[in-house]
């Protein structure tokens with residue numbers, strides 16, 4: 364059972380939102396964080412099925428929000444680092460330079476702000492102050508994560524590979 368501050372048990376497999384390699388971007392730290400977000404979303408789903416006490420789900424939602432804030436901050440700094448590196452060594456990383464232009468970087472960072480707002484909205488809709496039935500919570504969080512990892516982060520894998 365996942366508890367605040369524990370590390371991600373790599374052996375744990377979930378059926379609700381199984382880990383797939385498509386969620387990895389080829390950066391150890393960011394991928395560990397993606398795994399952790401997947402794990403928390405799965406634990407929320409498990410809690411809804413087996414232990415729907417609001418306190419447990421609220422604790423997990425707080426964890427998901429905080430770890431998302433940390434992850435997006437880390438991802439922003441990792442992208443800025445890549446951008447600075449390819450700008451300094453233009454000739455060495457032409458492919459990465461193209462894929463990590465200032466416009467792409469700015470748009471990706473702006474998307475993180477939107478993603479965090481969306482998560483906060485979902486959490487508010489189902490959190491302690493809300494009377495909304497929590498049946499859809501897991502599905503909304505799953506869609507939210509897949510949008511982050513597949514729609515927006517997938518291109519990072521090509522960037523990291525091009526370095």
Ligand SMILES: [Fe+2]
Nearest residue numbers: 438511512516
């Ligand atoms: Fe990410």
Ligand SMILES: [Fe+2]
Nearest residue numbers: 438471515516
């Ligand atoms: Fe991202």
